[in-house]
Amino acid sequence: MANKKTADLKVNLGKLKLKNPVMTASGTFGYGDEYSEFIDINKLGAVVVKGLSLKPKEGNPPPRIAETPAGMLNAIGLQNIGIDSFIKKKLPFLRQFKTPVIVNFFGDSIAEYVKTAKKLNAIKGIHALEMNISCPNKQAGWSIFGTDPKVTFKVVSEVRKMTDLTLIVKLSPNVTDIALMARVAEDAGADAVSLINTLTGMAIDIKTKRPKLANITGGLSGPAVKPVAVRMVWECYKSLSIPVIGMGGIISAADAIEFILAGASAVAVGTGNFINPEATVNIIKGIKSFMLSEGIKSIKDLRGSVKC
Amino acid sequence: MSRLFKASVSENKELIKNHYLLTLNPLKKIKKPEPGQFFMLSVDKGLDPLLKRPLSIHRLTGGNLQFLYRVVGSGTNILSEKKTGDILELIGPLGKGFPFKKTQKNIILVAGGLGIAPIFALAETLAKIPPPAPPVLLFQGARTEDEVLCIDKLKSIGIDPIISTDNGTLGEKGNIVSVLKKYLTRHSLPVNRYILYACGPEPMLKSLSSLAIKHKLKGYIALEQHMACGLGTCLGCVVNTIDGYKRVCKEGPVFPIEKIVW
Ligand SMILES: Cc1cc2nc3c(=O)[nH]c(=O)nc-3n(C[C@H](O)[C@H](O)[C@H](O)COP(=O)(O)OP(=O)(O)OC[C@H]3O[C@@H](n4cnc5c(N)ncnc54)[C@H](O)[C@@H]3O)c2cc1C
Ligand SMILES: Cc1cc2nc3c(=O)[nH]c(=O)nc-3n(C[C@H](O)[C@H](O)[C@H](O)COP(=O)(O)O)c2cc1C
Numbered sequence: 001m002a003n004k005k006t007a008d009l010k011v012n013l014g015k016l017k018l019k020n021p022v023m024t025a026s027g028t029f030g031y032g033d034e035y036s037e038f039i040d041i042n043k044l045g046a047v048v049v050k051g052l053s054l055k056p057k058e059g060n061p062p063p064r065i066a067e068t069p070a071g072m073l074n075a076i077g078l079q080n081i082g083i084d085s086f087i088k089k090k091l092p093f094l095r096q097f098k099t100p101v102i103v104n105f106f107g108d109s110i111a112e113y114v115k116t117a118k119k120l121n122a123i124k125g126i127h128a129l130e131m132n133i134s135c136p137n138k139q140a141g142w143s144i145f146g147t148d149p150k151v152t153f154k155v156v157s158e159v160r161k162m163t164d165l166t167l168i169v170k171l172s173p174n175v176t177d178i179a180l181m182a183r184v185a186e187d188a189g190a191d192a193v194s195l196i197n198t199l200t201g202m203a204i205d206i207k208t209k210r211p212k213l214a215n216i217t218g219g220l221s222g223p224a225v226k227p228v229a230v231r232m233v234w235e236c237y238k239s240l241s242i243p244v245i246g247m248g249g250i251i252s253a254a255d256a257i258e259f260i261l262a263g264a265s266a267v268a269v270g271t272g273n274f275i276n277p278e279a280t281v282n283i284i285k286g287i288k289s290f291m292l293s294e295g296i297k298s299i300k301d302l303r304g305s306v307k308c
Numbered sequence: 309m310s311r312l313f314k315a316s317v318s319e320n321k322e323l324i325k326n327h328y329l330l331t332l333n334p335l336k337k338i339k340k341p342e343p344g345q346f347f348m349l350s351v352d353k354g355l356d357p358l359l360k361r362p363l364s365i366h367r368l369t370g371g372n373l374q375f376l377y378r379v380v381g382s383g384t385n386i387l388s389e390k391k392t393g394d395i396l397e398l399i400g401p402l403g404k405g406f407p408f409k410k411t412q413k414n415i416i417l418v419a420g421g422l423g424i425a426p427i428f429a430l431a432e433t434l435a436k437i438p439p440p441a442p443p444v445l446l447f448q449g450a451r452t453e454d455e456v457l458c459i460d461k462l463k464s465i466g467i468d469p470i471i472s473t474d475n476g477t478l479g480e481k482g483n484i485v486s487v488l489k490k491y492l493t494r495h496s497l498p499v500n501r502y503i504l505y506a507c508g509p510e511p512m513l514k515s516l517s518s519l520a521i522k523h524k525l526k527g528y529i530a531l532e533q534h535m536a537c538g539l540g541t542c543l544g545c546v547v548n549t550i551d552g553y554k555r556v557c558k559e560g561p562v563f564p565i566e567k568i569v570w
């Protein structure tokens with residue numbers, strides 16, 4: 001009797017069912033259209049779009065990018081086309097695929113978060129919301145959404161009331177106790193947490209003595225942040241009962257598997273898309289062949305199975 | 309058609325100190341690049357440098373891609389060590405090139421330093437337009453005589469550039485924009501019959517743009533900005549224009565000269 005080897009990559013995030021655990025990280029995949037030339041979007045676990053706000057945002061002045069060893073700093077400043085334009089011009093493209101669309105969004109006040117969530121909740125073709133409370137490139141004061149547990153609880157619970165879609169809360173790594181922030185999000189009604197957003201960093205040109213970014217500081221991403229991200233995912237996994245979505249420096253299947261072993265239910269590829277626009281699909285293939293060669297039937301058996 | 313492809317190094321020749329001419333043989337059929345468009349080149353498989361490097365198309369020779377580059381940092385340094393037969397990964401052609409197809413006008417090209425890389429591509433393409441091809445005038449600036457690149461190639465397509473060098477070792481001493489300025493006033497050119505295409509260091513483009521605005525000379529310039537994706541997704545490569553921030557990799561690298569806010 002032929003015992004055909006299979007690998008089950010399906011995962012759930014709240015009500016949301018994914019065919020595999022590999023998603024795109026917000027802000028690194030645009031609204032999907034630019035990447036459809038390189039990969040089959042149908043193959044992705046989910047597409048997470050660039051962070052959106054109620055009204056379009058200009059973002060920060062250039063230069064916005066500085067390369068650092070095995071990583072990059074960015075200070076885009078959440079430039080985006082606004083929700084209305086997204087719905088009209090970008091969502092129809094994404095709707096043609098059999099891949100769930102997760103809309104990443106943010107606001108400048110609790111009221112704005114709430115209004116945005118309410119609006120998005122009513123739109124067909126949006127399968128989940130990821131609320132960004134953790135951008136390091138916003139004006140001083142904004143960071144309290146992701147760093148002050150009281151404010152985090154408030155904003156997440158208010159948004160929760162507005163939507164029955166799967167609600168993912170994207171956490172900031174720029175805190176002392178990430179597990180605490182994750183528990184606050186869970187208590188406030190989040191269906192999942194995602195982490196890490198970028199780590200606040202800075203780079204200086206030694207000849208001009210000026211910061212390399214016009215914004216002075218920016219968010220560090222890419223392979224350089226991976227160990228920090230893996231540690232934070234592991235800490236959150238241990239203290240939560242909701243799923244954790246892991247990201248930070250994933251460029252290969254091995255990286256993704258490391259996050260899953262640390263407890264991630266799903267993973268997202270960010271800076272990796274810039275290094276290789278086919279990264280996401282290569283990672284899906286790689287996870288599958290790892291499972292087949294290791295005799296792992298379901299991805300769920302890998303989750304959190306780091307032996308400590 | 310996916311614009312991601314591998315190419316083998318046919319030649320990587322040092323022309324003068326720190327300046328190289330790289331010839332690549334794409335391993336699959338690629339889209340034909342237009343002058344002013346660029347490619348993202350991955351110089352190494354490792355994690356540092358991490359990002360691909362943008363380089364303008366310099367020349368197409370029998371299906372091969374040529375790039376002209378200067379070594380300025382770690383990425384271009386690694387690139388300079390590539391040997392014949394090495395394989396590189398590229399994405400491209402990317403961005404919008406110089407719009408020149410319908411132009412009936414006399415053409416002024418201005419290149420500063422490595423700006424000659426895309427400007428030569430444009431000059432060569434213009435030279436292939438069947439007669440009556442628009443007349444082309446090229447102003448080329450460089451730091452020193454050595455760094456005045458492509459002279460022979462330009463001669464072979466019938467272009468004799470007006471040259472300036474910072475130290476006066478070749479052509480006029482000084483910057484190329486002031487040479488152009490003198491030329492414009494001396495010849496009192498009917499500017500509405502002329503169109504400008506330029507590429508070079510930012511200070512040059514900035515002074516060129518005020519000259520162009522002053523003389524009501526229309527034209528296009530190719531800009532540079534640090535890039536991560538090259539595809540329009542990261543929003544990292546913007547420049548400020550009168551219509552707001554625009555992506556150099558997508559709406560550019562070529563912009564109408566009067567649109568840029570310096
Ligand atoms: C559209 C476009 C076309 C270009 N065409 C050419 C060309 O034909 N010939 C040529 O010699 N150079 C060209 N450049 C500049 C070239 O990309 C940089 O010199 C190169 O990226 C420097 O890399 P590095 O690692 O050697 O330098 P480093 O200074 O070590 O680079 C550090 C980081 O900054 C980025 N960077 C540094 N300088 C520039 C720059 N001027 N523009 C964009 N990114 C930069 C690098 O890509 C890298 O991410 C072009 C740039 C752009 C945007
Ligand atoms: C250029 C860029 C833009 C980003 N924009 C957003 C954004 O709009 N919203 C958000 O929640 N995260 C944003 N991020 C963070 C990423 O989604 C991700 O959390 C982070 O980059 C770590 O993953 P990586 O190392 O795989 O890139 C951005 C990251 C980069 C590099």
Ligand code: FES
Pocket residue numbers: 534535536537538539540541542543544545546555556557558
């Ligand atoms: S380099 Fe990413 S948008 Fe231009």
